[in-house]
Amino acid sequence: MKFTKRAVALVGAMIMLAPLVACGSGSSSSSSTGTTSITVWSWDSTVPLTVAAFEKANPNIKVKVTNAGTNKDEYTALNNAMSAGKGAPDIAQIEYYALPQYVIGGDLENLSSLGASSYKSFYTPGTWSSVNINGGVYALPMDSGPMALFYNKEVFDKAGITSAPTTWDEYYQDAKKIRAIGSYITSDTGDAGFFDSMTWQAGATPFATSKDGKTVTIDLTSDAGVKKWVSYWQKMISEGLIDTKTAGWSDDWNKSLGDGSIASLLTGAWMPNDLLSGAPEASGKWRVALMPTWTSGSTANSENGGSSLAVIKSSDDAKVKAAYKFVQYVTHNSAGIKTRVDAGAFPSDTKTLASSDFLDKTTLTDSNGKTNEYFGGQEYNKVLAQAASDVVTGYKFLPFxxxxxNVFADDAGAAFTGKSITLSQGIAAWQANLKKYAESQGYTVK
Incomplete structure (x- = not known):
């Protein structure tokens, strides 16, 4: 398995950030009966649901899905396995933002030669552009996270807001109305993924990597889109209009979503089932709307989250071909996609997003198998499908x-929780950190 010096350095950094996860498939390419065994690392709960049907259709391929922990845990384990030259899986779930570092490290198979380059029209523009790097297709999209506004209609009604805001100016005015009745329009304690999504929607392009992978551009302090969002969000923080104390995904956060203390979320389209499980007491109160935009009539949107399935580079052709077959089944086969979407995954393919079964849906299914009209009977997927089609392409992630x-909060967190610095100062510190780190890894920084 190919491994680069740059990836070795990354391993050291990642070890400090997350605990080690034992790794290693140890499976041989094939048995005496001609069966090929492949291993998959994925924290997504819907991927294992596809295995039985795939194996039935492909009896010569056996699939073992291992949950290597959270995304950070998996990346640490993956980096360590690659460093050791053994123990890596044949397939790995990799989020779109993390994909470039493995591509530039030379650790993934280019799926173009296997036919993936012809799939462009099958996927949404945002997800397809995320797996196309330096002219190659290095993974297939397994889900997506177009941004949307999820809001508590009961709280908005109480504040005298009759419709969801369509511009950021309206959002600011609504935030003041909601704060006046004791709630916050949303929360943010310093989330790097949220920052990326919001600056992306604002038209920012602060990062770029040269095709040879040797030069990176880091421009957070002068990029117009970044400055636009930072200035706006600083106003929200300074005026106390957002909750900067309650950490996302904490018990207190879920409680606040349930009781209306936090009245809306700007997040990915994968959120519906998380709302149902985290704040079930708010069932029927929430609705979904398109993201506010910077100018009236604009449709610009961005992504937040979403993952791909990548085939790890190997000299074993049988493994590569078998792995690609499974990746295709999960991400491109209609039965595989339906299995995952029915279990709560948000689709990345245009066919599902346009289907009446998906668009007409008004209910969610809870962990007990019961249907729930969490969004008050709204056909919420129609909004989310539109959000997916509105994603603008061109935003790039760093190769690290x-x-x-992981270090965003170290540099910018004080602008939220302690307010001892401005967000602009925090972003400048983050840029300096990233520049120093990039240079330590051998990159030329522009």
Whole structure:
């Protein structure tokens, strides 16, 4: 398995950020019966649901899905396995933001030669552009996270807001109305993924990597889109209009979503089932709307989250071909996609997004298998499908984005929780950190 000096350095950084996860498939390419065994690392709960049907259709391929922990845990384990030259899986779930570092490290198979380059029209523009790097297709999209506004209609009604804001100016005015009744319009304690999504929607392009992978551009302090968002969000922070104390995904956060203390979320389209499980007491109160935009009539949107399935580079052709077959089944086969979407995954393919079964849906299914009209009978997927089609392409992630997101709070967090610095100062510190780190890894920085 190919491994680069740059990836070795990344391993050291990642070890400090997350605990080690034992790794290693140890499976041989094939048995005496001609069966090929492949291993998959994925924290997504819907991927294992596809295995039985795939194996039935492909009896000569056996699939073992291993949950290597959270995304950070998996990346640490993956980096360590690659460093050791053994123990890596045949397939790995890799989020779109993390994909470039493995492509530039030379660790992934280019799927173009296997036919993936012809799939462009099958996927949404945002997800397809995320797996196309330096002219190659290095993974296939397994889900997506177009941004949307999820809001508590009961709280908005109480504040005298009759419709969801369509511009950021309206959002600011609504934030003041909601704060006046004791709630916050949203929360943010310093989330790097959220920052990327919001600056992306604002038209920012602060990062770039040369095709040879040797030069990176880091321009957070003068990029017009970044400055636009930072200035706006600083106003929200300074005026106390957002909750900067309650950490996302904490018990207190879920409680606040349930009781209306936090009245809306700007997040990815994968959120519906998380709302149902985290704040079930708010069932029927929430609705979904398109993201506010910077100018009236604009449709510009961005992504937040979403993952791909990548085939790890190997000299074993049988493994590569078998792995690609499974990746295709999960991400490109209609039955595989339906299995995952029915279990709560948000689709990345245009066919599902346009289907009446998906668009007409008004209910969610809870962990007990019961249907729930969490969004008050709204056909919420129609909004989310539109959000997916509105994603603008062209935003690039750093080839060490995993590191970048992990240190964001170290540099910019004080602008939220302690307010001892401005967000602009925090972003400048983050840029300096990223520049220093990039240079330490051998990159030329522009």
């Amino acid at each position: 984005e995993v590191y970048a997101r």
